[in-house]
Amino acid sequence: MIRVYRSGCSHCDAVVAEPSDWALPQDAIWIDLVDPTPEEDKAVEVALSLSIPTRAEMAELEASSRLYREGGATYVTADIIHNGDGDMPSVDPVTFVVTQGPLVTIRYFDPKPFAILADRIERDPELCSSGADMFLHLMEAIIDRASDILSINAARVEGISNHVFAEGKTVGFQRLIGKLGRAHIVNTRIEQSLAGLARVFAYVSLDERIEHVPDARDHLRSLSGDAASLLQHNQSVAAGINFQLSAALGLINIDQSSIVKVFSVATTCLMPPTLIGAIYGMNFDHMPELRWIDGYPLAILAMVISGIAPLLWFRRKGWL
Incomplete structure (x- = not known):
């Protein structure tokens, strides 16, 4: 046009x-x-x-x-x-x-x-x-x-x-x-x-x-x-x-690092209880703790302490 x-x-x-x-x-x-x-x-x-x-x-x-x-x-x-x-x-x-x-x-x-x-x-x-x-x-x-x-x-x-x-x-x-x-x-x-x-x-x-x-x-x-x-x-x-x-x-x-950190902390905290549970899940005849009256609650307590201890350590170091 x-x-x-x-x-x-x-x-x-x-x-x-x-x-x-x-x-x-x-x-x-x-x-x-x-x-x-x-x-x-x-x-x-x-x-x-x-x-x-x-x-x-x-x-x-x-x-x-x-x-x-x-x-x-x-x-x-x-x-x-x-x-x-x-x-x-x-x-x-x-x-x-x-x-x-x-x-x-x-x-x-x-x-x-x-x-x-x-x-x-x-x-x-x-x-x-x-x-x-x-x-x-x-x-x-x-x-x-x-x-x-x-x-x-x-x-x-x-x-x-x-x-x-x-x-x-x-x-x-x-x-x-x-x-x-x-x-x-x-x-x-x-x-x-x-x-x-x-x-x-x-x-x-x-x-x-x-x-x-x-x-x-x-x-x-x-x-x-x-x-x-x-x-x-x-x-x-x-x-x-x-x-x-x-x-x-x-x-x-930063978000991805935070997500990875959560999984890393969770994995680290679960490793000691898992180890303890694995040990006491073994069927050995010569394991005296299996016959203790307080053996089971002590094992549970050891798992809890071993899971909380890494969290306290990470917080002290300023990683959390």
């Missing part, structure tokens, strides 16, 4: 006609290609005299494929995090093409920042007056959304921390480790997105449509600072996840 935002308009125009019949409006400031067909790609290429990267090209990771200039336009591709309200957000590439005319975006999914910016434009049609201006406002929405997702993940990690170190509770460590694993994956994806955005900001800062416009240059510098601060926050969350994972594993080892 080709969606066109025009200067001063509070809504977008969706191209429903044949792409071959489409003509670029003179006042267009943003062309949003959503899951475009080859015919729609071709129509935009002809209208703007530039090339549109394919989905396979957008997925390439080398810098030369993600950040480059061609035909007077600046091409940048960033991994944008989406589905942030779900348990496992995803990241997918979006390509932004800053031209002398409208901004061109190519995407194959529907991240929330695009809808947020569309709502802002509907409320304030004069918000953006050029393609470069639209690019900056879109990046601002993306950074804000990344901040929201980071806050959600940080709150989840804090909740897990309160559970891990809760006193007087039976902690299900298996579930907690699973939650920490998912939080770590989200943390990694947020860092992937923010690091890519930081590279995009550094590269776009050299574009003459931003470099030579003081307001745009200051706006981009502010966005770069926001991305850097979010990266630092995300790294602190990652450190918290690693600490809690180590703590959970340590507590698991």
